[in-house]
Amino acid sequence: MDDPQDDLTRVEATVPVRETPLWAVLERRLFAVLDSAWREFETTYCGPDGRLTYGGRMHHRDGVDDFYEPFFNWPVLYRLGGADDLLASAKRHWAGVTAQLTEFGFVRDEYEVGYDWFHQGESLNFFYALCAADPVDDAFRERALRFARLYSDPARGNYDPAARIIVAPHTGSGGPRPGLGTxxxxxxxxxxxxxxxxxxxxxxxxxxxxxxxxxxxxxxxxxxxxxERLGRGDTAINLAATSLVTNAWLYDHDPEFADWVVEYVGAWRERAAANGGLIPDNVGPSGAVGELHDGHWYGGHYGWAWPHGLHSVEAAAMIAAVNETLVTGGTAGLDLARVPLDTVIARGEVRTDAASAGSMGWGWAQKMDVAPDVPVRLVPYRHGSNGWFDLHPVPLVYPVWLWWLTSELADRERLESLEQDAGFDWRDTKWFQDKEEQGHEAPWVSFLLGRNPGYPEAALELALGQVARRLALMRATPYGPPDDDIHWWQRLNPVVTEVLTQLTTGAPPALYNGGLALARVTFGDALRGRPGLPDGVAALVREADADGVRLELVNLDLDSRREVVVQAGAFGEDRIDRVVFDEAEDGCAGDSRSYLIPDPETQQVSTPVGSSRLVVALRPLHRVTLRLEITRRAQTPAHTSFTRITPRRES
Incomplete structure (x- = not known):
């Protein structure tokens, strides 16, 4: 971090807590419950070295992701403000699972031997989160650079710089693996x-x-x-590999990594442009689209035709576009993800069979609690020789990401238009949870747009309910997975971070198939020198627009002062130009001879910042509302740590 933390702009919170915000109480309750829940999970299902207790078999090439996924958001919780020992525990589980998978023969040199990037992305969420949570860990830095060079270094065999392709759908530490396995x-x-x-x-x-x-x-x-045809050449889902290389770039800004991301994403953007703007899903060994599919732009592995279509192609396109945006600071590449969405939306139709019209519709209808006779706009997810097919509701996470990244009117209008014929009230907080830690974009976006003021309380109640259910399931099944079910543990992971991510950082959670976690704001404990909100402090991002963020911080501790480092951006890429905050007059506690509890009189104070960080000092039982005027992507993003600063005496 470029800014010495002792020299940062400081804001003193002088407004006493009069009405204790319910959202703040629920948020701190959630942190406490989560820190108990992860301990119970590891006691129940893990060995002393952190591996999962498992005596079953492994099959074919699949399975690495399923062993890492139960822990994927544990470092996320630490970075938000989870327990001090959570970071060491998460690292122990990463090491234990890595050793376990090495013994199974699925991992070599600490990295997957070779599989598709739909699943590798799921595996690596855990690794990326650990790197972000503790960027000064030299061992993880070395791993990040070594893993990235599996793709950026052509000598490793996974990438052909002449054709600008990842040479096979299954790649990894063992180089390209021909075919799709037995x-x-x-x-x-x-x-x-x-x-x-x-x-x-x-x-x-x-x-x-x-x-x-x-x-x-x-x-x-x-x-x-x-x-022969799905097991060779490049496929769009390989774009998720850009996160592996971008993660390495965030350490030292090595041009090798930035150049590779720009080159590889650029190649796919050119292919999309040649296809009318729509990204194709396959490239043959010579670098030609359709080489293995009779010239067709569809047909590749995890592509438009099979098995998931938009669900997998759009995820990879969005991940790659986000990574290019991080590396270059520009958003022009977002059309790689924007055009596929607009293409399927233009072909949508309103129907009453959302649960059965498509291959995955039943899950959506269950989570959104939509009755069979409710009209819903469905869009085609897949394309084959007979055209577009396989109808589902629009996946909101992708238009939300576009609007979140740009704040552009057109991206907001696209998002708002989807509320029509959505099949449910966007203000409702639906009571469900899936492994991807997403799905509640609609009520959150409604809140940010000022249409759903009760969302923080409703969402935090939901999150507490999610943890309670997972704990109940764990306690009912305190044994290993039956029938060699390697998906067992991810369905029981009691750490839930979707709501905390939305409310405290003002961002959607990382895209599940291998996206890096972004944020409008992140926090550090200035007095203890670690990431996350200090104990007793709650945060809420109420607005996030093109010009800045409105943020509330509350110190619920009765006795102790807290000092919070507020950083703009997940990687310090945004610059805080100015902060406007509320300041109370002295003596706002009132006269002890009066029966009334006074409402503090406040005034707005404005001060320039010119940095990605500032420090907010919170007296016990005090709060502050800040409007951060921000220039987005004004600085080079980097993995950033939080060092301890010298506390200042109260005047």
């Missing part, structure tokens, strides 16, 4: 779990529907074609 050596209709997604390739003679795959010959032909 799991898909044949593709039979007996693999019933895959039936909702249909045919991986729809152009094989004699195979026109799922039932045709009951024939052994057809199942073998489909498997052979998948290995």
């Amino acid at each position: 799991e898909w050596s044949e593709y039979s209709a007996h693999q019933a779990v895959m039936k909702p997604y249909g045919l991986p390739l729809d152009d094989l003679p004699g195979i026109t529907g799922w039932d045709d795959l009951y024939a052994e010959e057809n199942a073998q032909r489909m498997g052979d074609a998948m290995q």
Whole structure:
């Protein structure tokens, strides 16, 4: 961090807490509950070295992500203000799981031997969060640089700089792994779990529907074609690898890493431009789109045609566009993610079968509690030889990210237009949780736009309910996964951070398939020299727009003064130009001879800052409201730590 913390602009919170905000009490309660819950999880399901207790088998190439995912947001909680020992615990679990997976043969040199980036992205969420939580850890810095060079260094074999492609869908520390592994050596209709997604390739003679795959010959032909056509060349989901390289760049700003991100994302942007702006999903070994798919821009692994379409392609495009924005400071590349959304939205239709029209619609209808006869605008997620198909509601997380990144009117208008025919009231906080720690974008955005003032309290009550349910499930099943179910633990992870991320940092959680966590504001404990809100302090971002952030801080501690470092941006990339805050007059406690509890009289004070950070000093039972006037992306982002500063005496 460039700014010596002892020289930062300081704000003294002088307004006493008169009405204790319910949101602040609930927020601190959530921190306390979470710090008990993660301890219970590790006691119940983990060995002394941090690995998960598991005596089952591993199959094919899949599984690395499922062992890291139960811990993915533990460093996130620490960075928000979780317990001091949570960081060491999270590192122990990363090391234990890494050793465990090495013994299984799935990890080499601490990194996945080779698998697709839909799943590698899920694996690496945990690693990225650890790097952000403790950037002065030299061991994790060394790992970050070493892992990134698996892709930025052509000598490792995963990247072809001449064709500007990652050379296979399955890559990693073992280099490119041809094909898709033994799991898909044949593709039979007996693999019933895959039936909702249909045919991986729809152009094989004699195979026109799922039932045709009951024939052994057809199942073998489909498997052979998948290995040959889906198991070679580049695929759009590989764009998630840009997070691995951007994460390394955030340490030292090595041009090797920045250049690679710009080059690789740029190559995909050119391919999208040649396809009318819509990103294709496949590139052959020579660098030509459609080389393995009869010239078609669709058909690649985890691409537009199979299995998830928009769900996977848009995630990778958004992750890559965000990373390019971090590295370059510009937002022009966001069209890589913007065009796919606009393309499917333009083809939407209002229907009453949201739960059954698409391959994944039942989960959306369950979470949003939408009855079968409710009209909902559905958009096509997939494209094959017969055009667009597989209808689902628009995934709000992506238009929310676009608006959050730009604050542009067009991105806000797109988002607001989706509220029509959404099928549910955007102000309602739905009571559900999934492993991705997202899904509550609608009520949060409504809150930021001033239309849902009760969201903080409702969301924090929800989060506490989420933890309570996970604890109940854990206590009902204090044993390892049945039937070799390696997804077992991620469904029981009691650490919930979606709501805390929204309310305290003013940002959506990181995109689950490998996105880096961003923020409008982050915090450090100035007196203890660590990231996160100090004990007893609650924070709420009430507004976040193109010009700044309105933020409330409350010290609920009865006795102790707290000093909070407020940083603009997750990586100090934003600059606080000026801060405006409320200041109370002296003597606002009133006269002891009066029965009345006075309402403090306040005035607005403004002071220039010119840095990504300032310090807010909070006396016991005091609060402050700040309007931070911010220039976004004015500084080079970097992994930043928080060092202890010398406390100042009260005047």
